[in-house]
Amino acid sequence: MAKSWFIKVQENNPQQTLRNLYAQWLKNEQVSALLVPAVSATGVFAPVLFSDPEKVSNISPLLPVMSVNAASIVAEIAAEPATESRLGVVLRPCEMRAVVELIKLQQIARDNLVLIGIDCPGTYKPGSISPELTASSDKLDEWINEFVSNQEQYLKDEHLRSACRLCEFPTPLIADMTIGFLGLNPRKKLILTVYTENGSRLLDGLEIEPTEDTNPERNKYLDMFVRTRQQQCEQKIADFDRVGIGYQNLVRYFAHCLNCHNCMKVCPICYCRECFFDSDVLKREQDDYVRLSRRKGLNRMPAGTLLFHLTRMNHMMTSCVQCGICEDSCPAEIGLSVLFKKVSRNAQAAFDYLSGRSLDEPLPLTTFREDEFREIGEE
């Protein structure tokens, strides 16, 4: 039941247009608060929980910077259904996919959330943005408006986060409402698409112009974008295969791992309250360590770095959304994005599953059919 509308952009300023839209939703009490990106003059890039329309100038709706996967924040805020408030969460496609997985993992209560998806052609790391830009809100706005308008450069931009350069999902897979700018001239107009009753309530009181939900110009651009990204992704996976696979290569790939577990801590999908690797199950005492050492004669300490990564893959690969925030958090700069892209894509394909595609598809490891995979376990 998707339906689309154009929203006119005032003064060639899409950032400001979305600020006005969000402020209006708050003023009309269509949502009680919004989770949206913001930048401070001191250089903080973060999702903010925004509730006072007077403060709207602080938010940065089209900011192409990713500091965390906001799905982790949604899981922290909305673990239980709210009784009074309605929270609108504005999320990039990978963040929305993670929210969908977390809803299915029963870590997010869907009830009082409005899921608002927004186009994303790629993001930068916070550290790569010059302090001069963040010091002036006008300069920053102009930079962001230029970023969303100059759509030729995304596929060539080597400064985008490495996960983003592998990403073939520039538009959200599901949402109550989506906000689109790709394939349009965002200095003139943006496209709002609603998919649910929840989403259509956000249209009340807006000055909008109905349009076809399949916009040919936009679709043409998106087709080209996705095809090119897929080719680039295949190339990067082929490059990875030359250095990352096989016993020796894999050990080399993870050689500098510090065993800090940051990748697990920032991962939106790693939701366990206590990780198996933080539990006592694998704890050893001195005598056990000596026994371990005798097995090979010598043993790397801390023990079990590769065990951690391989187990983590087995535990979360079917839900991995390839957001790459694990790589950003890695002090040893291990190239996790391309590795996880390859491994998770193959793992999900084995179950004909795609993380974040649908709320109705059951998680691969929580379901089964009697008449599937009959060759497994047989001679």
Place this chain on the structure above:
Amino acid sequence: MNFEPRIVGFLCNWCTYAGADLAGTSRIQYPPNMRPIRVMCSGAVDSVYILRALLEGADGILIGGCHPGDCHYVSGNYKTRRRMVLFSSIMRSLGLDEGRVLLRWISAAEGKKFADTVTEFTEQLRQKGPNPFRNLWEV
């Protein structure tokens, strides 16, 4: 010195472990290369236990469960089966040898099948040679 593989066996209490017992009480001969670990269900064998054995140098892992439809806990082995699909996919994606991990459905009545499985798996692993992780102290 001839290479003799070491196999870690995770055997389901209700089927394969009883099958192993039957092989013993029936005095069926099979190679002594497997160290059995009794588990309540093949579905309880998390990938971490398989990986830990592999990374610490086990040459093979045998997981034995009840035949599909016969699980003592109704659906544990169907979940094992899905988990094996995932495990194998990850091993393949990373260029690691999935052939060192074997899942077999062996019932309490199949003492002969149990002995044959261990015999064949041991022979396959003799052909493969030692697990490369056996000498990688840096993992």
